Amino acid sequence: MVNYGFAIDNRKCIGCHACTVACKSEHDVPVGVNRTHVKYIETGVYPNSSREFSVHRCNHCEDAPCTTICPTSALNTRSDGIVDFDDERCIGCKSCMQACPYDALYIDPNNGTAAKCNYCAHRIENSYEPACVIVCPVEAIVSGDLHDPESNLSVLLAENETTVRKPEANTIPNVYYLDTSEDMLNPNATEATGSYMWSEQAAGVGHFAKYADQRLGASDSHSMLVQLALEMKAKDAAPRDAAIIRDVAQKLQDTSPKAKRAYDAPSKGILWGWEVSAYIWTKAVAAGTYMVAMIAWLAGYLDMADLWWPVIGIGIGFLALTGLLLVKDLDRPERFLYVLLRPNFSSWLVKGAVIISGFGGILALTTLVLIFDLDQNLLIYLAYIGIPFACLTGIYTAWLFQQAKARSWSKDKMLVWKFLFETTAIGSAVVMILIGNAIMILFAAIVLAIFAYHGHHVVQKPQIESII
Ligand code: SF4
Ligand code: SF4
Known part of the structure; x- marks a missing residue:
């Protein structure tokens, strides 16, 4: 079975950007985004200074976190090892960008869908090499079949010491580097100074x-x-x-002798904005209120006689708001139903959509029981099914964040418990507002405001830090 990969020979690269330009031309890549780019780092102080170049791009990882998290399988691994994308399936959720430890993806500003190096798959299918390989004047980029021991690529790799970017990420990259440095490969080794164009x-x-x-x-x-x-x-x-x-x-100019980044791809800024932190909060209000009220009711601590409509109304209203915020965050919002119609069940975005739909179904059935004044035992049965659904609605985002391998969320082993605590605290605060006196209402409002602010901070901070 063919398994395509690249070798980047830093002994030869002269930093001319011909590969970047050829790629832009081949794929009509817009200004401000790149499928491949040349990173420069500089070390030392003039006259004892040096500059190193290295080509960075998608690593066509064998265990690619971008394909796992993609809710619609818009990103997929072909049988020949190329990690390809299908912009007809992409909903612009940017999850893949949160998952790729190599910052290899971007959202195309022209069509709002994710894109990256796809190994010039259309050229490979017609027996041509990728455009960057053809154009490189010093043959610093070598493509080929890693499974064929006779290929130029395999011979080059067998005869030289090589390394890959971030082996600790366990993605098994298929892009190998010859004669490179830790300062070049590790994005945390040099600061993004903001001094390059x-x-x-x-x-x-x-x-x-x-x-x-x-x-x-x-x-x-x-x-x-x-x-x-x-x-x-x-x-x-x-x-x-x-x-x-x-x-x-x-x-x-920075005169520090430490290696510094002189040129790199631009930072892509905040990918998941206020809509995502707001939806986590609205989701916790919907799920937490129902969960806390039902547990207290079944345990005999809460009389639901006057509370059914407020609790179910808050559940339905805030769940609808959650859906609207989720859709608003997409760069292709009109495709939001693809999450359910073209699902990739390894993605927690899809599992989350199923859980939210299930919880919404329980709320709808409860509404029908109340409207038609059906057997009250049905409310008990629905509560027993609804509590786990509400709990999962509150916490599934923790598992989604853990699939976002490029961000520090993925390392937080307590994230599920934090989401459970937040959902319970927010739900308790809302129930307190429904049944409490003025002091309790004030206290509950402060709790809700603190969680709204804290959620915003939790979502934004890892996106400002370096990709891990
Ligand atoms: S995780 Fe990043 S580098 Fe690896 S295949 Fe996906 S986009 Fe490419
Ligand atoms: S933006 Fe979302 S739907 Fe599009 S490729 Fe990335 S993960 Fe898949």
Whole structure:
């Protein structure tokens, strides 16, 4: 069975970006996003300084977390080892970007779907090599079949010491590097200084092109544009002024001997914004209120006579709000039903959608029992089925976050318990508002506000940190 991979030979790469340009041309990749890019790092202080180049792209991992989390199988591993994507299935949920430890994916600003290097699968199928391999002037990119011991790639790998990016992520990458450094491969080894062109995006992927236009007119002091402008000015200035300008330009540069990132792909900013933290909160209100009220009722601590409609109303209302927020966060919201119609059951987004649908069904059946005044024992049976559904509705996001392997959420072993605590606390606060006096209502409102603020922080912070 064929298993395609790449070798990136850093002994040869001259950092010319021909591969990036060939890829952009082959796949019509828009401004601000890349399927492959050349990272530069610099070490030392002039004149004892050096610059290293390395090509970064999708690693076509054998155990790819992006395919596991993708709810619609838009990302999939072909039988020849290529991790490909189908933009007809993609709903733009950005989960794959949270899962890829190599920051290899982007959302295409033109069509709102995920994209990345697909090994030029269309060329491979016609017996051509990928565009980047063809164009590289020094043959620093080698493609081939890793399972064929006679292939150029296998021979190169057999004869040289190689390494892969982040072996500790256990993704089994199929892109091998010759003669590279830890500083180059490990994104945490160098800081993203913001000193290279377009190193930050304003607000996540898909907004970059607009931001780039704005920055053209108003660069800040960390921008490479300032460096370039100062250099231009120094050329035309009188010798005395030129010296002052060069002095300013030099001060803007980092003179630390530590390796620094001189050029890289732009940061993609916050991928899951306020909609995601808000939906976690609304979901906890819907599920927690029902769960706490039903447990207290079945245990004999709560008289539900006047509470059925408020509890079920809050459940249905906040669950509907949760659905709206989930859909709003998608870059292709009109495709939201693909989660249920084209499901990938290994994704917790799909399992979560099934759980939410089940919980919604219990709330709907309870409503019917109340409207038609049916046998009250039915409410007890529904509560016994509904409590586990409500509990799972509150906590399934913890398992989704744990599939997001590129973020620190995935390392948090207590995440499920934290979500359970949050759901219970929020549910208790809402029940307190329904039955309590003014003091209890005030206390409950503060609890709800704290969890809303805390949830926002929990969702955003790992997305600002370096990808792990
Ligand atoms: S996890 Fe990232 S690098 Fe690995 S196959 Fe998916 S997109 Fe490519
Ligand atoms: S559906 Fe979501 S996870 Fe799948 S490719 Fe599209 S953005 Fe990525």
